[in-house]
Amino acid sequence: MGTNLVEIENQYTSGVYGKRPVEIVRGQGALLWDAEGRRYIDCMAGHGVANIGHGRTEIAAALAAQAQRLTTCPEVVYNDVRARLLERLAQVTPEGLNNFFLCNSGTEAVEGAFKFARLVTGRTGIIATLRGFHGRSMGALSATWEKHYREPFAPLIPDVSHIRYNDLNAAANAITEDTAAVIIELVQAEGGVHVAQEEYVQGLAALCRERGALLIIDEIQTGFGRTGTLFACEQYGVQPAILCLAKSLAGGVPMGAVCLGTRVMESGHISKGSHGSTFGGNPLACAAALATLEILEHEELANRAAALGAHAQQRLRSMQSPLVREVRGRGLLIGIELTKRVQPYLEALCERGVLALPAGANVLRLLPPLVIDQTQLDEALDIVQEVLR
Numbered sequence: 577m578g579t580n581l582v583e584i585e586n587q588y589t590s591g592v593y594g595k596r597p598v599e600i601v602r603g604q605g606a607l608l609w610d611a612e613g614r615r616y617i618d619c620m621a622g623h624g625v626a627n628i629g630h631g632r633t634e635i636a637a638a639l640a641a642q643a644q645r646l647t648t649c650p651e652v653v654y655n656d657v658r659a660r661l662l663e664r665l666a667q668v669t670p671e672g673l674n675n676f677f678l679c680n681s682g683t684e685a686v687e688g689a690f691k692f693a694r695l696v697t698g699r700t701g702i703i704a705t706l707r708g709f710h711g712r713s714m715g716a717l718s719a720t721w722e723k724h725y726r727e728p729f730a731p732l733i734p735d736v737s738h739i740r741y742n743d744l745n746a747a748a749n750a751i752t753e754d755t756a757a758v759i760i761e762l763v764q765a766e767g768g769v770h771v772a773q774e775e776y777v778q779g780l781a782a783l784c785r786e787r788g789a790l791l792i793i794d795e796i797q798t799g800f801g802r803t804g805t806l807f808a809c810e811q812y813g814v815q816p817a818i819l820c821l822a823k824s825l826a827g828g829v830p831m832g833a834v835c836l837g838t839r840v841m842e843s844g845h846i847s848k849g850s851h852g853s854t855f856g857g858n859p860l861a862c863a864a865a866l867a868t869l870e871i872l873e874h875e876e877l878a879n880r881a882a883a884l885g886a887h888a889q890q891r892l893r894s895m896q897s898p899l900v901r902e903v904r905g906r907g908l909l910i911g912i913e914l915t916k917r918v919q920p921y922l923e924a925l926c927e928r929g930v931l932a933l934p935a936g937a938n939v940l941r942l943l944p945p946l947v948i949d950q951t952q953l954d955e956a957l958d959i960v961q962e963v964l965r
């Protein structure tokens with residue numbers, strides 16, 4: 577364990593985080609090192625942020641160059657780097673999303689999506705799904721399912737309801753003329769790594785169109801190659817009215833984006849001053865995001881996630897362990913549902929040099945950087961199989 581820096585962090589931190597007894601000080605690719613020089617294979621990727629891996633010199637160079645020119649530039653004036661990023665996002669995001677509100681985190685992207693949905697529809701109803709996770713700020717938290725996240729902060733925003741995931745009848749019964757938006761993840765990540773069925777997503781999109789509600793897809797965790805395509809939307813042939821992005825968008829630099837479709841932009845309801853952010857669209861984050869998108873494309877990281885994810889799932893499914901109930905996921909967003917609570921196994925993995933995440937009480941979540949090489953992945957899978965024997 578680390579030096580007195582751990583005690584210092586414990587003394588001054590907020591107390592809201594349960595911390596592993598590890599002091600991470602350096603990363604390179606899919607590897608992390610602690611203060612004692614111990615090496616870890618990273619299967620957390622910063623909660624799905626480090627898709628392009630740690631220690632990228634391209635990101636460091638982009639940040640250094642931009643920092644010497646201009647780090648902050650609010651959107652009350654134009655900026656060259658921001659303009660180039662907006663143009664690039666219009667090129668790479670799913671068809672029909674050509675305008676963007678830039679912000680600084682996932683929860684902010686969800687908050688913005690809800691505000692735009694209310695402005696466009698004049699309605700207040702938000703429908704989310706059981707086990708969905710959309711953030712911890714009061715509006716996004718209202719749509720997040722887990723009661724232990726929400727209940728201490730009640731009352732949250734009104735008119736938010738939750739329906740069963742992958743249940744089109746439930747959606748048909750819930751979406752009314754009061755519904756502003758339906759928000760879903762195409763893979764419920766923090767909620768247990770549950771994959772949306774194609775017919776469900778397409779049926780949901782049709783219901784939203786028919787009933788005047790906006791479909792918001794939250795790709796804050798599934799975006800930027802994680803599930804085997806640049807965006808999971810591509811695997812469902814769906815065009816959301818609003819797409820929420822964050823996490824790996826800027827290669828580790830905090831950034832979020834609310835991607836807006838024509839229904840929003842042609843509504844005539846998005847007026848000047850109706851939303852905003854001090855840091856949103858800052859040139860430093862925009863420079864990092866441009867460098868990140870270049871790496872994702874040049875290194876074909878989405879294809880890599882598809883291939884390595886299929887390999888990992890095949891290996892994990894071949895495990896004959898009474899502890900493993902199901903292996904599921906898309907690309908390098910993998911969940912292993914256990915017959916027991918996951919926490920002790922996370923600790924055992926950490927002791928053996930693998931850092932992984934939970935996804936609910938009994939699901940082990942593997943979220944490695946998409947740059948992980950097969951040797952490192954196989955080493956991590958060997959350790960997972962050893963721990964889950």
Ligand SMILES: Cc1[nH+]cc(COP(=O)(O)O)c(CN[C@@H](CCC(=O)O)C(=O)O)c1O
Nearest residue numbers: 623681682683709710711766794796797822
């Ligand atoms: C789908 C999704 N949507 C929104 C958010 C909120 O993003 P942000 O405001 O940038 O944290 C997250 C965080 N997902 C992590 C939850 C972290 C937490 O416990 O809080 C996760 O999946 O672990 C998501 O996974």
